[in-house]
Amino acid sequence: MTELYLANAQKLKDQSNAGAEEWLDIHNFVNVNVCLVDRSQNLKLPYRFKLYDKFKMPRNLSNSLSYEECCERRATELYEKSKQLNLPLYVFYSGGIDSTLVLISLMKAIPENDWSRIVVVMSLDSIREFPEFYYKHIRGKLEIVSSENMSMFFNKKCLIVGGEHNDQLFGTDVISNLQSKIPFETVFKDYDKDTIMRYFIEHKMSEKSSSLWFDIVDDNAKKAPCEIKSVHDFFWWLNFNYKWQAVFFRMLLRVDKQYRHLIDQDFVDTHFHHFYSEEYFQVWAMTNKHLKIRDSWDSYKFHAKDLIYKYTGHKEYRDFKQKANSLHKLFIAKDTPIALTSNYEYLYKVDTNELYVPENDFIKE
Amino acid sequence: MKNLNCVVDISSRAILTFTKSYSCAVAVSQGLINTEPLIIPTALPKVTSMAKQFDLINDHLASTPDAWLTSLPKKLITTEYLTRRKLANLRATYIFSLETHLESVTQRGNINFDDSVMMHLIRAHSMCKPEEDYYSYGVIEYANIQNITPKTAYQEIGLMIESCGLIKIRSFAWMQTCIDKINAVTNTNDFVPVWKDCWEIVKRSAYT
Numbered sequence: 001m002t003e004l005y006l007a008n009a010q011k012l013k014d015q016s017n018a019g020a021e022e023w024l025d026i027h028n029f030v031n032v033n034v035c036l037v038d039r040s041q042n043l044k045l046p047y048r049f050k051l052y053d054k055f056k057m058p059r060n061l062s063n064s065l066s067y068e069e070c071c072e073r074r075a076t077e078l079y080e081k082s083k084q085l086n087l088p089l090y091v092f093y094s095g096g097i098d099s100t101l102v103l104i105s106l107m108k109a110i111p112e113n114d115w116s117r118i119v120v121v122m123s124l125d126s127i128r129e130f131p132e133f134y135y136k137h138i139r140g141k142l143e144i145v146s147s148e149n150m151s152m153f154f155n156k157k158c159l160i161v162g163g164e165h166n167d168q169l170f171g172t173d174v175i176s177n178l179q180s181k182i183p184f185e186t187v188f189k190d191y192d193k194d195t196i197m198r199y200f201i202e203h204k205m206s207e208k209s210s211s212l213w214f215d216i217v218d219d220n221a222k223k224a225p226c227e228i229k230s231v232h233d234f235f236w237w238l239n240f241n242y243k244w245q246a247v248f249f250r251m252l253l254r255v256d257k258q259y260r261h262l263i264d265q266d267f268v269d270t271h272f273h274h275f276y277s278e279e280y281f282q283v284w285a286m287t288n289k290h291l292k293i294r295d296s297w298d299s300y301k302f303h304a305k306d307l308i309y310k311y312t313g314h315k316e317y318r319d320f321k322q323k324a325n326s327l328h329k330l331f332i333a334k335d336t337p338i339a340l341t342s343n344y345e346y347l348y349k350v351d352t353n354e355l356y357v358p359e360n361d362f363i364k365e
Numbered sequence: 366m367k368n369l370n371c372v373v374d375i376s377s378r379a380i381l382t383f384t385k386s387y388s389c390a391v392a393v394s395q396g397l398i399n400t401e402p403l404i405i406p407t408a409l410p411k412v413t414s415m416a417k418q419f420d421l422i423n424d425h426l427a428s429t430p431d432a433w434l435t436s437l438p439k440k441l442i443t444t445e446y447l448t449r450r451k452l453a454n455l456r457a458t459y460i461f462s463l464e465t466h467l468e469s470v471t472q473r474g475n476i477n478f479d480d481s482v483m484m485h486l487i488r489a490h491s492m493c494k495p496e497e498d499y500y501s502y503g504v505i506e507y508a509n510i511q512n513i514t515p516k517t518a519y520q521e522i523g524l525m526i527e528s529c530g531l532i533k534i535r536s537f538a539w540m541q542t543c544i545d546k547i548n549a550v551t552n553t554n555d556f557v558p559v560w561k562d563c564w565e566i567v568k569r570s571a572y573t
Contacts (some may be wrong), residue, residue, distance in 0.1 A: 019465065118399050120525070123477065123528045124525060124526070124528045124529070125470060125473070125528075139513065139521070140513050140514060140517045144521070144524055144529035145522065145523075145524070146518075146523065146524050146528055146531075148527055148528050148531040148532065149527070149531060
C-alpha cells in the first residue's frame with residue numbers, strides 16, 4: 001500500500017474525496033508545494049502519509065541545551081561523521097542566516113588545518129546575499145563549487161549538509177506571511193478563534209476550512225508538550241508540528257532523474273543531513289519561545305543573527321538582515337515529481353482514490 | 366524610431382506580423398513554412414519617414430527587396446494570407462510574452478560586467494589543469510589583481526561560468542520547449558490550453 005512522505009498539495013486536489021478540499025485549503029496559507037503531516041499523530045489525514053520515524057514529536061523536554069550549544073554539538077557530530085566515513089562535508093550555502101550559521105558552526109568545530117573537508121556549495125546569489133562573509137571567511141579559505149547542478153552531489157561520495165528546519169524552529173516562514181497584515185503587538189496576545197480565522201481567511205482559505213483548521217490546531221496545541229498560548233505560538237506550532245517533514249524531504253524531491261536510484265534509506269541516514277533537524281534543536285525551540293522574536297519583525301532569529309555577529313562582527317547583517325527566499329533559486333526550473341513515497345519512489349502521477357483515507361478528521365457535518 | 370522586426374512570406378513578401386524582438390521573429394518564422402525573419406531599418410531617418418505613412422497594425426504590408434515597406438497588392442490579400450497572418454500574430458504575442466517572463470530567469474545569469482567577458486573567462490578556465498597546479502595566464506592575472514591564489518581564482522571563475530551558463534542554458538531549453546508547443550498550434554482556438562501549459566513552465570522557472 002503506497003504511503004507518501006511528501007507531495008505537492010495542489011496535485012492531490014480531488015473534490016470527490018470528502019475532507020480533501022478542507023485539508024488542502026491550509027496550503028493557501030502555508031505553501032502549495034508541500035503537504036502538512038501531523039508529527040503529534042493526533043490527526044487522520046485524508047491521504048495516506050507516513051510519518052518519518054525520526055520526526056515523532058519530542059516529549060522529553062528536560063536537559064535543554066542553549067541554541068549555541070546545539071550548534072556546537074551538531075557541528076562536532078558532523079565533523080566526527082565526516083572523519084569516520086572519510087567523506088567531505090558539502091555544505092549548501094545561500095548567504096542567508098541559516099546556512100551562514102551552519103558554516104560558522106562547522107568552521108568553529110573543525111580545526112583550521114582540517115577545513116579542506118568543508119566544501120561550500122554555492123552560487124553567485126550566495127555572494128550577493130552576504131558579500132562580506134564570502135570575501136572575508138570563505139574565499140581562499142574553503143573550497144567552493146557551484147550549486148546550480150546540485151543533484152550531482154547526491155552521489156554517496158560526500159555528506160550533504162543543508163540548512164533546513166531553522167525556519168521551523170523559529171517559525172519564520174509562516175510568521176513572515178503576517179508581517180504586512182497584523183500590527184506587531186498582536187503576536188504576543190493570547191490566540192483566539194476569531195483572530196486566527198481572520199488571518200486564514202485573508203489568505204484565501206474558506207470560512208469552513210479556517211474554522212476546521214483552527215479547531216484541529218487548537219486541539220493539538222492543548223496536548224502539546226510545551227505551552228502554546230500566543231498568536232505567535234499558534235503559528236509557530238502550525239509550522240513546527242505540521243510542516244517539518246515536508247521541509248526535510250523537499251530537496252530530495254528535486255534530485256535529477258539520473259541520481260534518484262541512489263536515494264534510499266541508507267542514503268538518507270548516512271549522506272543527507274539538515275543541520276537543524278536534531279531533537280536537541282527541537283527541544284530548544286519548544287522550551288525557549290522568548291528567544292525567537294523580540295520587539296519587532298526585524299528581530300526575528302535575533303539569536304541566530306547574534307551568533308553570526310559574534311563570529312563576523314558584521315553589525316548591519318545582525319540588525320537588518322531579513323529572510324530572503326533562497327531555496328526557490330536552487331529549485332528553479334526543476335522537473336519536479338509530484339510526490340515521494342516512503343519507499344523513495346518518485347511519482348509523477350498519483351491516484352488520489354488509491355491514497356484516499358475515508359475516515360479522516362476533515363469530514364465535518 | 367527603432368528598427369522593426371517582422372516575419373515575411375518569402376514568396377509574396379507579405380509581412381505576416383511585426384514582433385517586439387528579433388528573436389521572437391526567428392521563433393515565429395520557425396513555425397511557419399516559407400517565411401523568414403527580417404529587420405526593416407526604420408532606425409534610419411529616411412526609412413522612418415517612409416514607415417510612418419503606414420498603420421503597422423491594421424494595414425496589409427509587404428517588404429521590398431531593399432527591406433523597405435510598401436502596401437501589399439490587393440490580389441495578394443487572400444484567405445490563406447489572412448489566416449497565416451492571424452496565426453503569426455497570435456504566436457508572436459504568446460512567444461514574446463514568454464520571452465519577457467523568462468528574461469527574469471535569464472538575467473539571474475548575468476554578472477556585474479559586460480557579458481562578452483564570459484567567453485574569455487571560459488577559455489581561460491578551460492586551459493587550466495588544477496590537478497597539476499597549472500593555471501592559465503588569464504586566471505593568474507585575475508588572481509594577481511584580486512590578490513588571491515590562482516586556485517581560488519580558478520574556483521571563483523568556475524562558479525561564475527557554471528552559475529551563468531546553466532541558468533542561460535535552462536532558460537534557452539525552456540524557451541525552445543514552449544516555442545515548439547506554440548508553433549504546433551494551427552487552430553487559433555487551441556492557444557489557451559497550450560498557453561496554460563507554457564505558463565506552468567514559466568511559473569516553475571521564474572516565479573517558483
